[in-house]
Structures are given as structure tokens and as C-alpha cells.
Amino acid sequence: MSETVIIAGVGMTKFAKPGANEPYPVMGANAIRDALNDAGIGYDAVQQAYAGYVYGDSTCGQRVIYDVGMTGIPVINVNNNCSTGSTALYLARQAVEAGIVDVALALGFEEMRPGALGSNFTDRKDPFELFDTETDALVGHAEVPLALRYFGGAGMAHMEKYGSTLTDLARIRAKASRHAVNNPLALFRKEVSPQDVLDAPVMWDGVMTRLMACPPTCGAAAAIVVSERYAKKHGLDTTVRVIGQSMTTDTPSTFDSHDMMRVVGYDMTAAAAAQVYEQTGIGAADMDVVELHDCFAHNEMITYEGLGLCPEGGAPKFIAEGDNSYGGQVVTNPSGGLLSKGHPLGATGLAQCYELTRQLRGTAGTTQVEGARTALQHNLGLGGACVVTMYQAQ
Template identity: 75%
Template sequence: MTSRVVVAGVGMIPFAKPGASAPYHEMGTAAGRLALADAGIGYEAIEQAYAGYVYGDSTAGQMAIYPLGLTGIPVINVNNNCSTGSTALFLARQAIASGAADCVLALGFEQMKPGALGAVFTDRPSPFEAFDKVTDTLVGSPEIPLALRYFGGAGISHMKKYGTRLESFAKVRAKASRHAKNNPLAIFRKEVSVEDVMNDQVIWPGVMTRLMACPPTCGAAAAVLVSEAFAKRHGLRTDVVIAAQAMTTDTSSTFDTADMMRVVGFDMSKAAAAKVYEQAGIGPEDLDVVELHDCFAHNELITYEALGLCPEGGAERFIDAGDNSYGGKVVTNPSGGLLSKGHPLGATGLAQCYELTRQLRGTAEATQVDGARRALQHNLGLGGACVVTLYERA
């Protein structure tokens, strides 16, 4: 990166259940306004905008951004499955770092429907054909919804490889609820116990209960990124910077290792994290707080290992020692994560940015991690893409 990238402003609206939110464009506009207000600038200062969403028509980004101002700037619509929000952030960061722009808006929103995710366009080949072929061979169970098969299958893989207990996934979900009860923007704030999770509705015997899966959610979040020179010129805050960032996509190991953990992006996550650590000259032991992609409790456990927060095969010990929460080695998902905060696909990556920026500012209130100076964001989309971002307090 040639120009230091500053997170000047962030904004997020409370997440809501499908049917209980405003329309997508109103949510997006509201989050954008909050980010601009937090940055202390007007929309006329924005030179480019990247709008992320998965379920929407083309140019929905313009629909959400135009109420902020009609200034004729480039508005780029972004869709990269569940990593859409962080892909918008990645593109915005690249624009600043390259010198192409000095002030950029990254916006993510999603208006979702109830129920499991499924294909929208059924009259053409699915981008998941190769993933489904491997999953059919390794997991079977075609009656189980798509995402559950992928991530439940990854959980089975970890259980078989390392002897991981189903209870460990329940512990991840219970931890998420303990964190979310302190987050007024989370959709589920009720604390649940390990026993509650284990005794909840079984959606895959021996593999998953309902509470181990994140809910479909509506919401929006945004960030204003600026160059350090722009921030100083306009008297903006410069206390949180993006110190390193990497995006990865699938390699052959996703499909030819006969391992569902690889199918759901373990190697993408590991490679992206390694690039970020190398760029920043740090290791996972230097992190204070992490927001990672816990679309299922199974994926949070697996991702501990992919990000190097613990050794491969060591996630269960990491959880049992409480090293994933306050008072442990690194606080993971202080927001409550996708499991409790909710997962509006296009907004998730920017909601993670919102939480971590506030953590490094020391303004996260009830979710605050004491003395946080380095924060890692991990956002994964099957199909696939993974974005890992390191934030530092300047």
C-alpha cells in the first residue's frame, strides 16, 4: 500500500428479522448517513462509493446512495456472496491505497427472506456445481439445506479428524450469546447456556441444532475510508488504520483433498490470514480482538485454527480454556457474531468493521475489550472469496 488508509467513520443500524426491517435502500441510506456523520464530513467529499448486496437487482446501490447526494461519482455494485461487505471494503481500501481516491464510502445492506438460503436463478448452471459435487460425495444427505450441508459437513470432518465433541460447537454458540447481550444492535440478545443449545431443535442429528446456525437477517452498515493526508487536511480523526488486508479465492485444494473443511474455505482463510500477518509483520499472538465469520458455530471453531489463533486440532482446548472470550487470549466476536448479531449478507463485512473500529477507539461500551490495539476481521463467502483485514490503533 502506498497511502496509509484511515477508517474515518463507521455506521450501522440495528439488525432485524426478515419482515421487520425497513426496505433495503432505506437501511443502506441510514447506515451511510451514520458513517458520514461519524467521520464528520458531507457526502460531497466522497469520490467513489462501493455498495455491497447479494439479494437485489442491479444498481440497487445507487438506490441506497442517491438520497445521500447526487454528485455524479462512480458507484460500484458489489456481490461476492457472504463476503460482499468486506469485498466492498477491500475495493475501497485499494482505491485509497493506490492513490486513485482520497475519500471513499463502502456500504453494505441486505433485505432477506425467512428460511434457509437457496438459489434464486434456477434456469441456469449454479456457481456451486463443483462444491455440490464434492459435498454429495463426502456428505450425502441431499434433503438437508445447502448451507447446512456445507458447514455441518465441515463440522463432521473436524469431529472425525480431531475427536471434537458436539458440545464444543454449543460452547461457541453460548459464548456468542453472552457477548451479544451487551450489543444493542444485535438481533438476538438473550443469553443461552450450553445445555440450551444442545437441547434446542435438532436440524441434523449428531451434527447441529438450530441455535448453532445464524439466522437470516436484514440490516446495513457502512465505513468511510480516507487517506491519511486527506484526514489531516480536513481535521478528521486518524486513530484507526487498515494496517494490512488480503483477499483470496479457492485453489485446487478446495475440491481435491476430500475434506469438507477445505470445501468451506479453510485454506482460503489460512492463506489470507498468512498474507495479512506477513504484510503487517505480526503474528496471531499479537491480536487483541477478532470478528470472524461464524455463520455456523462449526465454522467459528474451524476458523480459530485457520487464522492461527490456536494450533490445528487445538480448537476444543482453546474453547475449554476460555481463550476465545474476555479474560482469555483473544476476544472473538465481541459483537455476538453472525450467530447472535445476525447475518445480512451484504452488510456483515462492514458490520465487522464497525465493531472493530469502535473497539480500537475504545468506544465499544459494554462490548469493549480492554486496551485493544490490534483487531482482525475475517469474512468468508462460499463460491468463493475470503477477506481478512487487520486494523491497528495509530
């Protein structure tokens, strides 16, 4: 029989621009200590740890965790591109749900460099080779950084297929800024208008301005994942349960459909969401709050449809009517999302968990979604993997 899985504690550092951050061992250890304090347990209670990061050498996870404690437990280092943090959470949830351990730590951290993402290894096959080949075929080899070509190309595909516009993307970014004003842990807290977004420096003519892309960021976040049995025995907070979770990877449709939205993971998102809805018997229409992977405004737009928050092609109407914010159908990214909060790759999935745990506890302060009871998390990594997690308050 599977155990009921509880998020007993969460911790998160304020995200910072590269160069303004503390070293990754400090950020990671601080996030762990905050999560342990939030749960009300000591590190000696942790039986397994899953440490996620993308840019770092082997056993960086141990380097972080050893500053908190050295108890000889298994420490598993995780790298799944931008879905790394949620992959660590996925593994911790599996261990607890299967009854292998009662207490697991999921940790994510990243110390990033300024500028566009790139590979650290130029003497071997690039894992994005197939993605680059398909992107070149669909949008050409535009003189913009790799990630912009992927997600800008996906936005172009949506525009061509459904008639969405740069104004729709600008409204998404403006919404993110309005939410971030209320989040003290967000990197960018200045409110901007849709016109401000459109007037920002152009990164790809007709496709993207600078404000439509998330910034490289450094930070850390952590979660203490426990069995309900253990939580009740030790008097821990049992408010937030993980009631469904799925991880998907690419299928042939990523390339065979010749569609940039598929290249950047639309089908992974749709499949993971469908699996979670089937697991729980709860659908997209029942969500109160969603934290989704808005590395670019373009990805937020197509993810509305992939998660089923609106029909395919329905994103422009969903955006224009304010159904993605407070007072609308479902509040998306009350934290400000990656666009405003920042995107330290390994930490992002657990930062989303941090926000949603506080939302369901009713302790999110100025970002609180009134009456939030059911929440959905979406974390995407190209290459690829997608993790969708559903939480519920009890």
C-alpha cells in the same frame, strides 16, 4: 508510494428479522448517513462508492446512495456472496491506498427473505455445482438445506479428524450469546447455556441444533475510508488504520483434498491470514480482538485454526479454556457475531468493520475489550472469496 488508509467513520443499523426491517434503501441510506456523521464530513466529499449486496437487482447500490446524494461519482455494485461487505471495503481500501481517491465509501446492505438461502435463478448453471458435487461425495445428500450441509459437513470432518464434539460447538454458541447481551445492535440478546444449545431443535442429528446456525437477517453498515493525509488536513479521527488486507479465492485444494473443511474455505482463510501476517509482521498471537465469520458455530471452530489463533486440532482446548472470550487469549466476536447479531449477507463485512473500529477507538461501550490496539477481521463467502483485514490503533 502507497497512502496510509484510515477508517474515518462507521455506521450500522440494528439488524432485524425479515419482515420486521425497513426497506433496503432506507437501511442503506441510514448506515451511510451515520458513517458520514461519525467521520464528520458530508457526502459531497466522497469520490467513489462501493455498494455490496447479494439479493437484489442491478444498480441497487445507486438506489440506496441516491437517497443520500447524487454527485455523479462512480458507484460500483459488488456481490461476493457472504464476503460482499468486506469485498466492498477491500476495493475502497485499494482506491485510497493507491492514491486514486482520498475518500471512498464502502457500503453493505441486505433485505433477506425468511428461511434457508437459495438461488433466484433456476434456468442456468448453479455457481455451487462443484461444491454440491464434492459435498454429496463426502457427506451424502442429507435432507437439510444447502448451507447446513456445507458447514455441518465441515464440522463433522473436524470431529472425525480431531475429536471435537457437539459440546464444543454449544460452548461457542453460548459464548456468542454472552457477548451479544452487551450489544444493543444484536438481533438475539438472550444469554443461553451450552445445555440450552444442545437442547434446541435438532437440524441434523449428531451434527447441528438450531442455535448453532445464524438467522437470515436484514440490515446495513458502512465505512468511510480516507487517506491519512486527507484526514489530517481536514481534522478527522485518524485513530484506526488498515495496516494489512488480503483477499483469496479457491485453489484446487478446495476439491482435490476431499475434505469438507477445505470445501467451505479453510484454505482460503489460512492463506489470507498468512498473507496479512506477512504484510504486517504481526501474528495471530498479537491480536487483541477478532471478528470472524461464524455463520455456523462449526465455521467459528475451524476458523480459530485457519487464522492461527490455535494450532490445527487445538480448537476444543482453545474453547474449553475460554481463550476465545474476555479474560482469555483473544476476544472473538465481542459483537455476538453472526450467530447472535444476525447475518445480512452484504452488510456483514462492514458490520464487522464497525465493531472493530469502535473497539480500537475505545468507544465500544459494553462490548469494549480493554486495551484493544490490534484487531483482525475475517469474512468468508462460499463460491468463493475470503477477506482478512488487520486494523491497528495509533
